[in-house]
Amino acid sequence: MRISELAALVGVSTRTVRHYHHLKLLPEPERLANGYREYRLRDAVALARVRRLAELGLSLDETRDALADDQGRELREVLLELDADLARQQEKIGVRRNRLAALLAETDLHPDSTVSPEMAAMLRDLPAGSSKSAEIDRELLALMDTVADPADRAEFIDLFRPLTEPEAVARGHALYARLDELADADPGDPRVTTLAVDLAAYLPDEMATAMVANLDSAPDHMCPPGADSVENTGGGQWLKTMYAEVSAAQIEVFRRVMIMLKERG
């Protein structure tokens, strides 16, 4: 048999056969005078052995070990481990398909695949308009949605639900407008204090307690090492990032709001 015949017999490509020779999975057969490889029945059997194990999902290295180990013993362990691995893969794929299904159901209504369906629903109900501050808030929410793990996410979304009530939305629009006005203002502007007071009153009590708790002990990936608290109010990376996005007066508003929430919480 020549190489293409062997390959066709077992159902692989000639490249695969040569690859297996290279990896020493398959012994090199005799060569004819012209350098062609000359295969015999035992080579076909050996190749078929390799394929069987490889098709079960063993890597070629594992396949070599399994065949070298003279059948038995360690092979069982490898196979059991492989089965466990396959089970994990199956489960992961299941999870992804579930998320896909949820996402597909949601994209019928609002085609934003970059946030979870729950967050997408909430973003529709929160105040938006043309406010720059609102836009930043929405970006932050979307970001937290993708970054937080699912358990935290549900809890986190519930925190904002009170703000989706119609009357809360109306108040929100007004507050965002007042925040926008401070874009070019001084941190000592008198409007800072009054807005902070109204904003703190606007936020629900649960957010106060949650915020105080979370800002001091957020998951590691939200507060990377080295990101220390800003202005003594806690919050690490999040506030540090916002610091670059908004004006000093607006930052001052947030700082005062945080302090008031801390006192309430």
Next chain:
Amino acid sequence: MRISELAALVGVSTRTVRHYHHLKLLPEPERLANGYREYRLRDAVALARVRRLAELGLSLDETRDALADDQGRELREVLLELDADLARQQEKIGVRRNRLAALLAETDLHPDSTVSPEMAAMLRDLPAGSSKSAEIDRELLALMDTVADPADRAEFIDLFRPLTEPEAVARGHALYARLDELADADPGDPRVTTLAVDLAAYLPDEMATAMVANLDSAPDHMCPPGADSVENTGGGQWLKTMYAEVSAAQIEVFRRVMIMLKERG
């Protein structure tokens, strides 16, 4: 934000962020005077978008396309296709796990993972001993077992089942011994004719019909193009391969057996 902060925020490595820049999945942000990348909130949002799609199982190329296509339209198609693909993967893994389970159950008894459990069971019952001819037959059976697709395999194994009956096994041993004796004989040896007659009588009728049918119309991967019939008896690659393994007298026996089977079939 610097790169490590962004990476920690979204939960990826800095290498990943740079990789995405390289692939133009993520726009390069402004640089500081020292050449450091300076990230802002929108970069984190963009990175999180990419991760969400990538974690759903889209390739990075697909992710770029999906995000570039301005949300909607084609994205749904991509996601649906992805879901179908995941379903296929899940099913394939299920099949492999089933085979693994069968194999693990069987290896308790007889640790040969290189053939199917059914074939392993049959090989235990077929005549073996120290006969070289029997050994070649067993290799051929093992090879066909791995090469044939599952549907054919069950049918194929049933064909040989009659030969596993105790009395058939006894007759088989004797026939293999007589075949071995012809290893160095001449194709014109008188024992060739008598052995062919006995061998044909030994093989069950169903094998006669099946063999006639299969030898002329085997699946492509069993009869690669260019492998023509040998000695006018059909059989393509299989016989051609055996031709190199056994003596001319033994080949002559097979040829006569085939002819007799053909007449019976």
Next chain:
DNA sequence: CTTGACCTTGTCGTAGCGTCAACGTGTCCA
């Protein structure tokens, strides 16, 4: 001044082959 923790770009390695490239060989046919 050194140390250490960052940052930069660039390159190699991974698994399992597919897919050229560049070349030799064997057969068939005009």
Next chain:
DNA sequence: TGGACACGTTGACGCTACGACAAGGTCAAG
């Protein structure tokens, strides 16, 4: 006998999504 054509040979690059270096620059603290 010469050319087409289908084989064979080795060698090297490509693919995914980064990880793991290397070799060097930058910056704050001790």
